Amino acid sequence: MSTTPPVPHRPPSAAVPSEAARDALGWLHTARFLTTAAQLNQLPALEVPEIAFVGRSNAGKSTAINTLTQQKQLAYASKKPGRTQHINLFALGRQGTTDAVLADLPGYGYAAVPLADKQRWQRVMANYLVTRENLAGVVMLCDPRHGIKELDEILLEVIRPRVEDGLPFLILLTKADKLGRTEQAKALQIAKLQAGGGEVMLFSALKRQGVEDAALWLRRLAENATPEAGSPASA
Numbered sequence: 001m002s003t004t005p006p007v008p009h010r011p012p013s014a015a016v017p018s019e020a021a022r023d024a025l026g027w028l029h030t031a032r033f034l035t036t037a038a039q040l041n042q043l044p045a046l047e048v049p050e051i052a053f054v055g056r057s058n059a060g061k062s063t064a065i066n067t068l069t070q071q072k073q074l075a076y077a078s079k080k081p082g083r084t085q086h087i088n089l090f091a092l093g094r095q096g097t098t099d100a101v102l103a104d105l106p107g108y109g110y111a112a113v114p115l116a117d118k119q120r121w122q123r124v125m126a127n128y129l130v131t132r133e134n135l136a137g138v139v140m141l142c143d144p145r146h147g148i149k150e151l152d153e154i155l156l157e158v159i160r161p162r163v164e165d166g167l168p169f170l171i172l173l174t175k176a177d178k179l180g181r182t183e184q185a186k187a188l189q190i191a192k193l194q195a196g197g198g199e200v201m202l203f204s205a206l207k208r209q210g211v212e213d214a215a216l217w218l219r220r221l222a223e224n225a226t227p228e229a230g231s232p233a234s235a
């Protein structure tokens with residue numbers, strides 16, 4: 001018997017989200033700010049599954065988080081990239097309960113950031129990805145017009161062992177609206193080769209492309225990480 005149910009089948013042109021997608025989006029909409037940490041040792045130890053969002057500065061990470069949670073300003077979408085050096089945690093769960101946490105990690109690769117800060121960032125990121133005990137999945141945001149860059153690769157190397165060990169990993173190719181159909185297909189193909197066993201999806205906050213699929217991915221991940229979350233409490 002398969003343990004990972006397939007994505008619910010939808011007709012290709014369906015404008016109306018499936019029931020599962022509506023549920024996933026409703027769940028994501030419960031996101032609220034939990035805490036912020038400048039250093040790893042300031043992060044609270046948590047039992048619930050944590051899903052980390054990582055990506056180069058300006059990749060569209062804040063916009064993706066705001067779109068997925070349907071909240072305009074949950075994550076700060078910055079006009080000044082490279083300014084958020086904190087790890088921000090957002091709690092998810094209905095009726096005030098917390099059944100998962102999103103971790104918004106500092107964007108990397110912003111050219112104007114001093115080298116020492118970049119190196120500090122790399123250490124924090126690597127330590128987080130290797131040591132965070134409740135880490136249940138990683139979403140990497142990547143602008144496909146720039147492709148997977150050096151710092152993305154460093155990060156991929158860091159998490160590869162955990163991905164090979166079964167850690168769910170998703171690359172979201174952002175700003176897909178800026179690519180034509182052929183370019184989208186090509187970007188998808190290239191990223192799949194680089195994802196090292198992770199999944200890849202095209203995503204556009206502007207056109208709402210991939211929003212439901214990404215929401216479903218996150219919801220399933222949280223449910224699979226905590227079996228109780230899927231119990232038929234309201235059946």
Ligand SMILES: Nc1nc2c(ncn2[C@@H]2O[C@H](COP(=O)(O)OP(=O)(O)O)[C@@H](O)[C@H]2O)c(=O)[nH]1
Pocket residue numbers: 055056057058059060061062063064076077078079081082107141174175176177178203204205206207
């Ligand atoms: N066209 C388009 N632009 C986007 C999209 N998502 C983000 N952007 C733009 O990309 C820039 C960086 O976005 P932001 O979310 O702040 O990136 P972050 O630094 O990774 O958090 C902003 O100007 C956004 O408006 C998208 O889906 N389509």
Ligand SMILES: [Mg+2]
Pocket residue numbers: 058061062063076077078084107
């Ligand atoms: Mg941001």
